[in-house]
Amino acid sequence: MRSRRLSLLLALTLLPLLASGGETVRVLVQSSPLAGSQYYAASELWSQIRTGDRLELVREADNRHDRNAVRVEWKGRQLGYVPRAENRAVARALDAGEKLEARVSKLRQDPDPWRRVEFEVFLLL
Numbered sequence: 001m002r003s004r005r006l007s008l009l010l011a012l013t014l015l016p017l018l019a020s021g022g023e024t025v026r027v028l029v030q031s032s033p034l035a036g037s038q039y040y041a042a043s044e045l046w047s048q049i050r051t052g053d054r055l056e057l058v059r060e061a062d063n064r065h066d067r068n069a070v071r072v073e074w075k076g077r078q079l080g081y082v083p084r085a086e087n088r089a090v091a092r093a094l095d096a097g098e099k100l101e102a103r104v105s106k107l108r109q110d111p112d113p114w115r116r117v118e119f120e121v122f123l124l125l
Contacts, residue, residue, distance in 0.1 A: 099124035
């Protein structure tokens with residue numbers, strides 16, 4: 001957790017200098033398994049999802065189970081959530097209006113739903 005905060009801090013302080021040329025810089029701030037995929041549309045959409053596909057991160061500040069909840073969607077369909085143990089930095093960045101991008105990084109046929117889909121979150125500078 002501390003390393004994520006440090007990488008986010010580094011990105012926020014040093015990398016804007018690199019982006020001064022007008023180009024967008026993508027900084028990897030988190031790589032996570034998809035939480036709760038067995039309860040949402042991931043199984044139904046499995047054959048359509050590809051590595052590299054863009055995901056939407058939707059803040060659920062009023063979620064009664066987790067005040068830092070961040071829903072993960074693919075083409076408007078909920079796939080699951082950013083894991084509770086890893087969602088605080090993403091929730092704060094979304095609340096602060098930071099530009100984030102998420103993409104599918106790994107897909108596996110695995111009996112453990114926590115190992116089926118992994119995704120990466122990037123800060124756009």
